[in-house]
Amino acid sequence: MPEFILNSLEVLALIVVFATAWSLIPRDEWWIRDLDFPRLQILALGLTDFLVLLVLPTPWDAWRAGILLLLAAALAYQIKMVIPYTRVWPKQVKQVTIPHPDQQICMLVSNVLTPNRKHYLLIEQIRKHQPDLVLTLETDKVWEQALTSIEPDYPHVVRIPLENLYGMHLYSRLPLEETQVKFLLSKEIPSIHTTVTLRSGKKVKLYCLHPKPPSPTEAYESTLRDAELLTVGRHIASEDQTCIVMGDLNDVAWSRTTQLFQRISGLLDPRVGRQFVNTFHASYPLLRWSLDHVFHSTDFALITMQRLPNVGSDHFPVLTRLQYTPSAQAEQQPLDVEASDHEEASEKIKEGIDKAEKVVTDKIVIGQ
Template sequence: MIGSNGEGRTAPPRVLHRLAIFVALLSLTALVLGFLGRWLWPFDLLNHFRVHCVAFLVLAAGVLLGLKDWKNGIVAALGAALAAIPLFDYLVPQNPASLPSSSEPSLRVLTFNVWFRNEDFARIADYLATSGADIAVLQEISEHQGRRLHAALEMYPYAYVGGASESDAIVFSRWPIGAAQTVQLSANGVSAIRVTIEWNERPITLVAAHLHWPIGPRTADRRNAELAGLAVLAQSHTDPLLVLGDFNITPWSPHFRAFLDASALHDCARGHGLDPTWPSQLIALGIRIDHCFASAHWRTLDASIGPSVGSDHRPVLVELQLAG
């Protein structure tokens, strides 16, 4: 068990030793309490900082082993190794089946919470114009703002902004938009946008959502109910499906994993790194809460995080191909 034993050390190493012990204990405690996150919302918040806990444990283990505190150093290192296991799905490239096929076209989709305080629409328009995205999903934007932004984007002849008041989201597309509607995700939850897009003479379905921020028992329950509603919606589709948006959840939450299991979707970020998306002002300390999920029809070729564009979120850009 980790504990402090500063005997035989001079003052600076003793302070460093105690600090390393404290950091290791704090990180291990957060990781253990996170297992209760399935039932208690405050502990689920701790799950979102798994990457940070692993980094702190590695740092603490290095300090402790450097100070020849072998027992505590090994405990911290083992804790870091166990906590890092779920991270490898995102750090290790996926199997060769995800390699591009020269015979199939690729689709680039973008999701971006532009932030309701962000009024620099010229900067947003410039980014979208140079992003190369075929479809752009934006959140925290009104219908009026969406129409204003669309007027500045000649590369997107098609748009659905009429559902912004209900869903907090809009869609721009280079490809024709067919059916478009808002879908209520749960009794007291938000609505999502569902659009059918004619891509290369094949219909695909795209769902855009901005879920509740899970601070407090009521909003956490609403977020989880919205995830369940999205899973039911996804299961009702047999055509190629993409689900994008700001979900206010990280891959380390049990509710995230439950959503993937129930929806049969996969996280497009797997195998493409751990880059955070929020808050953009402190991105080195950030977490990834903006996502793109895809049905089994798709394989992900690339997933990356865009630059800061005046929002507290970073954009997410994903390139996909139909798998067969």
Template sequence: MWEAYLAITLLLLVLTILPKIPNSHWVFRFPDFGKIQITYITLIVFAAGFLIEKNAYFWYFQGLLLAMFIFHGFILIRYTPLYRVKKHQQGKNSSKKYHFISANVYQFNKEYDQFISLIEKNKPEMFLTMESNGDWEKALQVLENEYPYQHKVTLENTYGMHFYSKINIEHSQTHFFVADDIPSIEAHLKTEDGFSFVFFGVHPPPPSPTEEETSKERDGDLLSTAKRVQEIDKPVIVVGDFNNVAWSKSSILFRKTSHLIDPRVGHSFVSTFHAKYRLLRFPIDLMFHSENIFIKNLKTLENFGSDHLPVYCQFFIDHQNDQQEERVEEASADEKAEAEEIIQEGKMEDGERNAVVTED
């Protein structure tokens, strides 16, 4: 028992230290994804420690486990209702409430009808699909009368994206910030009650043993989006499969560089992947918004056959309410320089992806 306790404690220590090392290889970045699970396991091992036979080093390792639990807990508590943030009510100057759904549909998922039923049930004004290829585009044609405004980037490499809207899209464009096969969507919309805003859809590649060896393209793509957001003088929403977690260094740098707000703070993790394994679920489908956009509801919806749960958001716009300004953090000069360096590294990285990806 002591050997197992010792081995697990040392493994937890390694997983805690690795993300603090400034290296973009997936080995160093991946433990951040499992911070929630690492925290729970740390607490379980700490409690189980009292059941094993004690030796001279017992209290040192118990103290180490307690310190790791406090370290992780201090970070994660910000993403729970225990961390209090002010709630905002709609005022007479605000827009009406709008809704969107963001979903990584999983390119090889054939449950098209389940997703279409999800849209028809929740009736969002907008929805974004990721990993949507030609088959998905064809299946979603039944919704085009109800969602007459569209922006489509049809790819077969698991990075296709489609944006559908009931709200008028005044203009839109596709960005390929760091690679010519990794798109982002920028759509400028105007509501019937006269409110303009910009919707960004993003889906950078993950650092993992099966995809990209490093996080350079992911981080470069996200920070390029953050830089573009700073050029826009309208309310902004950025949403999608970030393949990142909100507490990672690159997510924090994205938030500071873009001057956007993370709605998970004071709310919940909103974990989305993997849809089939609740205990191994990570919050990697993220959302950020500008200070004049107010979130009323942010949650996951039911599984429709994908490996990601869809994200549902309800929001309103209010240009007269400045009470969220205090939640906006700005990057320092050093952080801005770091962001520029990461963007350049992302552009130089040669991601090895097939133009057409088939299911194994």
């Protein structure tokens, strides 16, 4: 075998090791935090490289053995991070066995991509699946106008049309109460906080989020994203209510921040023990990860969670149907809270507040 092929494989192995180690650095810069995202891709690349290096018909030496040991350690870490989102892992959320339609809630979350004008594709999915709630992200005035066609079926609407890629609209068949639009850490980034009433009369707190991602074109650091998510998580823990958090969180489920959010909020992730539900990027099958999420309190069980067809956006929509099932709490345990979790969350929230562009007071939304 030509030596340059062996050298290339060894360099690739070292890149996988470096990317894995780099992602462990506890800093918020985008060029560190973005390595939280492609763990599946890094794992696939590293595993292929490992197997090829293992079976190459060339003499072994200490250098090659050392590289394989480092690569094996990196692969073990990547597997540890992603394996909970496969069927080999215990399910965090139980499957509904006895349906009670009046206790159910069906939600469609779609980051539509503001320049995308294929409005009809999303409307087709809404009409096909008939969700109770539709949360659209990146919606502007053009999208708002296009979606007026669904409003006869969705009389409760929260409209936040923006031109900055952070517009947000919530359409609901079910009554909404105490609705607020909050700009938690930035005057540009809204979130919706409301209470939805199920057909049974049960009230459920609902939080719709879309923080900025760490990237060279959006936010240099993940600080504000992390602080927003953890602020909501800490609030949920203090309220101890039946609740759902949904939206494009611009973070992956296995990241340190999202795991910390789950621990301090006590919420569950229905993907654990099932599937990844990778929603981004819709145009690149080999470069996808899950950015669009639904988390919920321990008194819900899962009916279904699925990725829907492409609607012309860079994100696939996600459809999730839950059932309020108080008895499930005996079997569904949230992640164990670690001793340092609340201190770490407080530090991250303080960092976010210190770096916030502007904290805007709550704005009550009327005329739903």
